[in-house]
Structure formats: structure tokens, C-alpha cells
Amino acid sequence: MDLSLTTRDEGDRTVVAVGGEIDVYTAPKLREQLVDLVNAGRYHLIVDMEGVEFLDSTGLGVLVGGLKRVRAHEGSLRLVCTQERILKIFRITGLTKVFPIHDTVSEALTAVG
Amino acid sequence: MDLSLTTRDEGDRTVVAVGGEIDVYTAPKLREQLVDLVNAGRYHLIVDMEGVEFLDSTGLGVLVGGLKRVRAHEGSLRLVCTQERILKIFRITGLTKVFPIHDTVSEALTAVG
Amino acid sequence: MPTVHLRFSALPAHVRTARLVAATVARRSGVGDDLLDEVRLAVGEACSRAVGQHTRSGLNEPVTMRLLTEPGRFCVEVADVVPIGVPLPGITSAADLLDADPDDMDESLGLALISGLVDDVAVIPGIDGTVVRMTWAATAL
Amino acid sequence: MPTVHLRFSALPAHVRTARLVAATVARRSGVGDDLLDEVRLAVGEACSRAVGQHTRSGLNEPVTMRLLTEPGRFCVEVADVVPIGVPLPGITSAADLLDADPDDMDESLGLALISGLVDDVAVIPGIDGTVVRMTWAATAL
Ligand SMILES: Nc1ncnc2c1ncn2[C@@H]1O[C@H](COP(=O)(O)OP(=O)(O)O)[C@@H](O)[C@H]1O
Ligand SMILES: Nc1ncnc2c1ncn2[C@@H]1O[C@H](COP(=O)(O)OP(=O)(O)O)[C@@H](O)[C@H]1O
Secondary structure, three states: OOOEEEEEEEOOEEEEEEEEEEOOOOHHHHHHHHHHHHHOOOOEEEEEEEEEEEEOHHHHHHHHHHHHHHHOOOOEEEEEOOOHHHHHHHHHOOHHHOOOEEOOHHHHHHOOO | OOOEEEEEEEOOEEEEEEEEEEOOOOHHHHHHHHHHHHHOOOOEEEEEEEEEEEEOHHHHHHHHHHHHHHHOOOOEEEEEOOOHHHHHHHHHOOHHHOOOEEOOHHHHHHOOO | OOEEEEEEOOOHHHHHHHHHHHHHHHHHOOOOHHHHHHHHHHHHHHHHHHHHHHHHHOOOOOEEEEEEEEOOEEEEEEEOOOOOOOOOOOOOOHHHHHHOOHHHHHHHHHHHHHHHHOOEEEEEEEOOEEEEEEEEEOOOO | OOEEEEEEOOOHHHHHHHHHHHHHHHHHOOOOHHHHHHHHHHHHHHHHHHHHHHHHOOOOOOEEEEEEEEOOEEEEEEEOOOOOOOOOOOOOOHHHHHHOOHHHHHHHHHHHHHHHHOOEEEEEEEOOEEEEEEEEEOOOO
């Protein structure tokens, strides 16, 4: 399945809902989306991973790249994810220490720090 | 998808409802079913193809083999099929001339000749 | 040239894999949705034929499928390595079919399907095996 | 020995095909359903890595995946043909990741995933390329 991306702004935060497969084939589209948002001055991003069916290292790399970009503007990149098989991928690669991971979008919207 | 087979007797006729893919991998199961029926003295077979999603030449070969077997006992083998993509396969191979093909099982059950 | 090669032992289960790979790559190469069923069926026939040839000849070597994505077209070549090839059965009518040996019948039905379905098809016999080449139009994606 | 080989040009789209083929053949070889996600992910990583190596080295040759179904196990080998191999990036912590070159980061994350997921894995560098070999238990079907 291909990647689907839906974005919406909530105050100074932007929620990017991702669906489908984030892999070596589709990750460039996600990268482009994150770059566009940062170029448009959106520095507080919430990536909602609940609709993600497959995630590989290229997808992880794009998320880390997004984090670097928003940090350059004192921004933030939060993830929303409760799927065990996706969380496992963040744990194995040590990225649970890098990304704040929330259970719901509303939790991510009100989170500070 | 794998092959599914369901048989039921209606008087001296037996209806074999086939679902899924009849291909080089699954056709042996269908052959076995037809052989078993003939060995059990069932010589008037109706193969309901409405649930078939894929049919290849091996599947066609098994149907022709079944026809030969029932004919050896003055029996019959009728097909039920309205799916255009499956009918096309019988047309291309000239087998519409070999098998009586009906629109419904009840039509096949009452057909003579 | 974006290309995929699949080699597989001559087993029916692998024909399914070959079908799946051909249909997937065809779709990604821009072959129209209306043609994908045809690709799946024709490639399956070519592979079943090659598997049958290897089995009947007692060969352990794998069958090869090559997928070539080119501008405007998608080409599939299925090759067996049976030196001369089991000769084509002389089945020309439905009545002949009923009399034929089952293996001959499958081979004949398979070739009838390929040639009836695919506009651009060639069966190329060679001393090191036979290649079935089929080509479909593909819009660049 | 039932075997499937897939060779594909070093393109991301073909990594999807390789994943699909590996998961299909794994399932048919009796690898448990609970392991299929792992097979899909690990094989994808090994193939992405090989594609990345070829791309970074400017090589036009294809990447090769071999699937071996043996009694009790299912083995996947993914081979690149990059003579020495781009040296492994020295990324050992999440902090390093944030400083790393994107290609190094992907390679490092990919290998971390493979070794974290698969119990039986070997990365075998050779003068004609590197082979990543992964083995899973499979009940005979
Ligand atoms: N090699 C394959 N070729 C075509 N379809 C496949 C293949 N492997 C799996 N599939 C798809 O996966 C599903 C089930 O495949 P199958 O191998 O028949 O499963 P099972 O053995 O569990 O019935 C179907 O949707 C089928 O189209
Ligand atoms: N090469 C492939 N590898 C894995 N899955 C595939 C592949 N090709 C097709 N699929 C399956 O087919 C569906 C759509 O695939 P995809 O190629 O992403 O389609 P599209 O480009 O139409 O979105 C998904 O269910 C996906 O799992």
C-alpha cells in the first residue's frame, strides 16, 4: 500500500497523519512533506503514526531528519503511536529516547517540554 | 488464495461449488475431488464456478479430465459461470464447445441433453 | 534499465510467486489495470509450461523469468533450459483435446491461452531451451 | 532443494517486490504467521542496504536475493556486489544519529533493526561484495 499524508494545523502545532507504508520507496514523500512544513514556518510537528502499516529504517531516518530540522528552529517533533509492532521498531533502534511518543493526538497537542 | 470445494447431491446430480484460485498449484485438489465423485458413482456433475477468482490451463485440463471420466459412464459435466473474465478463458481455448455452460445452478440442475 | 529476474525451482507453488511478482512489477511499470489480469494469467501459463517441461525432462535446474520495464512497454521473458523442448502436441480441435495425453493437453491449452490473450508474443525455441516473450504497452509512470 | 532467486536493479520500488516475494515464500515454507512481519521488515532492510550500497558506489549491477527452503528452516541471503563495501558508520548512540550523514544514518538504523529483530543473522563481507544471511525456523508444511 502506498503512503497517505494528511496535515492540519492546531494553533502553532501541525498534525501530520500518516497512513500506509513508510519505506524506502515512499519515505521521500514524507521527507518532502516535513521539509515543506518547516519551510512554511511550522516548527512544532506531531506525526500521527496510528495508520502506519509498515515502517522501515528509511522511514525512521526521515523522522530523525525532520527532528533535526525543527530543532534548528527551536521546534519539536512528537509522535503518536500505540501499535506495538511499530513501537518495537523505535525501541530496537534506541529512538524512543529521541522522540517523545504519545498515546493520542490530544495528549501530544497539550504536551510541553 | 487457496482453493475451496463444497459438494452437495441433488438427486442423481452433484454440485461442486469451487472458490478461489484453480491453478497449477491447486488444480490437483480439484482433480482428486472429481475422481472421488466418479469413483463413488456420481456421474452427473455440475461445477459451479461463480466463486472462482483465477483459472489457468491446468484448471481447464482438470475439467476436461473430469468430463472424460463421467463420459466413460454416460455421465455429464456442466459448468455454471457468468463471470466474463472466466468465460473468456473457455472461449479462447474453444472449450465453450465442449462444456454446457449455464447461468445458474438451478438451470444446470434441470438441463437435459 | 530497471529489471527484475526471478529464478525458481520447477515447482507449482513458485509459479504463484512468479505471477505475483510479474503483476506487481507490471502495475508499477504503468501497465493498465485492465491488463493486469491478462499479465497474471499469461505469465502463469508461460511459467507453468516451463515448470512442466523441466519436470517432464527430469531437470533440476531452475526456470527463469525476466521482467523488463522500458519506456512505453513492459516485457516478460520466461525461459526453460530443456535443450530441444518436448515437441508441441498436435492438438488442433476440442475433440483432439479429449483424446490427448493430460500433459499434452495442459501444454496445448496453456499455449492457446497465451496466444489468445497476448497480442505481442513470441515463442523462441533454442538449443539451450525455449523462451516465451510477451510484451504489453505501459504508460510511463 | 526448493529455491527462489530474485535479482533486481538497485531501485527502491524493487525492494517492495523483494519483501513481497520473501514473505510469500516464507509463509509457504512454513514460517509462523507471527514471524512474517519480522521476515518482511528484515528482508526489506537487507535489500534497502544493498540498494543503497550500489547507489552510493554508482554500480549498475543488480542486487540478488536467494531464498532457501530447507527442512526446519527458511534462509534468506541478500548480496550486493560492492567490492569492499562502504565502511560501517561509527554510530553507537542516538545522539550520534542526530549528527550523522543521512546515508550513514539509514545504514546504521537498518543494521540495528536487522540485528535487533533476527536471532540468526550474519553479515559476511567478501572481496566481491557483502552477503546478509538471515535464518528463521520453519515447520515443514
Ligand atoms: N505467490 C503468490 N501468488 C499470487 N498470490 C499470492 C501468492 N502468495 C500469496 N498470494 C496472495 O495471498 C493470499 C493467500 O495466498 P495463498 O498462498 O493461497 O494462501 P493460503 O495458502 O493461506 O490459502 C491470496 O490473496 C493470494 O492472492
Ligand atoms: N512489491 C510489493 N511489495 C509489497 N506489497 C506490495 C507490493 N506490490 C503490491 N503490494 C501490495 O499491493 C497493495 C498496493 O501496493 P502499492 O504498490 O503500494 O500500490 P499503489 O501504488 O496502488 O498504492 C498493498 O496491499 C501492498 O501490500
